[in-house]
Amino acid sequence: MTRHLRDLDDLGPGGLRRLLDLSAHMAEVNRRPVPKVPALRGRTVVSLFFEDSTRTRVSFETAAKRLSADTMAFSASTSSVNKGESLRDTVETISAMGVDAFVVRHKSSGVPWQISRWTDAAVVNAGDGWHEHPTQALLDSYTICEALHRRDLDGVRIAIVGDVRHSRVARSNRRAFTELGAQVTFVAPATLLPPSMDDWGVAVTEDLDALLPDVDVLYLLRMQRERTNEALLPSLREYTDRFGLTPERARRLRPDALVMHPGPMNRGVEITVDPSDLPGALITRQVTNGVAVRMAVLFDLLGSGADPRDAEGQ
Numbered sequence: 001m002t003r004h005l006r007d008l009d010d011l012g013p014g015g016l017r018r019l020l021d022l023s024a025h026m027a028e029v030n031r032r033p034v035p036k037v038p039a040l041r042g043r044t045v046v047s048l049f050f051e052d053s054t055r056t057r058v059s060f061e062t063a064a065k066r067l068s069a070d071t072m073a074f075s076a077s078t079s080s081v082n083k084g085e086s087l088r089d090t091v092e093t094i095s096a097m098g099v100d101a102f103v104v105r106h107k108s109s110g111v112p113w114q115i116s117r118w119t120d121a122a123v124v125n126a127g128d129g130w131h132e133h134p135t136q137a138l139l140d141s142y143t144i145c146e147a148l149h150r151r152d153l154d155g156v157r158i159a160i161v162g163d164v165r166h167s168r169v170a171r172s173n174r175r176a177f178t179e180l181g182a183q184v185t186f187v188a189p190a191t192l193l194p195p196s197m198d199d200w201g202v203a204v205t206e207d208l209d210a211l212l213p214d215v216d217v218l219y220l221l222r223m224q225r226e227r228t229n230e231a232l233l234p235s236l237r238e239y240t241d242r243f244g245l246t247p248e249r250a251r252r253l254r255p256d257a258l259v260m261h262p263g264p265m266n267r268g269v270e271i272t273v274d275p276s277d278l279p280g281a282l283i284t285r286q287v288t289n290g291v292a293v294r295m296a297v298l299f300d301l302l303g304s305g306a307d308p309r310d311a312e313g314q
């Protein structure tokens with residue numbers, strides 16, 4: 001049966017830990033002078049992006065190439081979608097060419113699940129609407145574990161700050177961080193929180209300043225300006241005053257606190273300091289680790305199960 005990564009549930013019990021361990025193997029491949037293994041030779045990975053992206057798309061394509069898979073890129077803006085082709089026709093047409101995995105980003109929640117009903121290929125969710133972004137959660141979990149030299153996040157206090165309501169990153173990260181044992185707090189004005197968070201296992205506050213001295217990881221979300229069509233905030237200026245990482249707040253962080261952001265950053269909105277001035281900033285590590293984590297995901301879905309680091313392991 002074809003396996004997918006549409007959300008973290010698709011990994012099954014213990015799957016999160018297994019993927020983090022596999023990511024560490026892939027990171028070792030990436031440190032080699034020639035960071036490439038033949039593990040997915042002969043396989044084809046198609047990226048199907050209906051929404052803008054820089055890092056996620058390039059990250060997946062780099063990951064596929066480092067595993068020696070063939071890659072194809074589909075971009076909605078230059079495709080027959082502009083001639084009225086339906087999503088289903090697009091997927092069935094590309095499937096008919098014989099592909100092994102679709103990496104999908106779409107502005108509507110649930111599209112990766114729909115696509116998985118129309119194709120025999122594996123489907124990887126690279127972000128669907130406000131819903132899920134499982135590889136971001138994997139790479140962020142990996143990055144924190146790496147920085148803390150730990151295999152879990154037991155007791156680690158993580159504040160996820162900002163536009164939680166419109167954020168697939170917040171939803172997927174909450175899930176991964178709590179499963180690994182972290183204590184997660186959402187920090188946002190009530191207008192930027194989801195209507196219901198029953199069973200999410202998180203604390204919620206509007207008071208970033210009170211929480212700041214007690215956080216081990218400050219995770220800033222991007223203000224999703226393209227998704228905010230109501231007047232949810234008096235002004236971006238006020239948002240920055242209450243929730244932005246300003247120089248004053250940076251000084252009040254614990255000296256060993258880690259600072260993360262999924263990118264792309266709205267400088268001057270959620271962050272007004274230069275992250276390169278913060279000793280605990282992991283934003284570049286997140287991008288670097290994203291490649292290893294996506295290699296692990298593609299190998300987990302399409303590989304033979306043999307050791308991917310081994311040239312004969314295919």
Ligand code: NCD
Binds near residue numbers: 056168169222224262
């Ligand atoms: C995120 C996304 O698109 O969901 N970015 C990313 O994947 N690096 C976060 C965001 O756009 O806010």
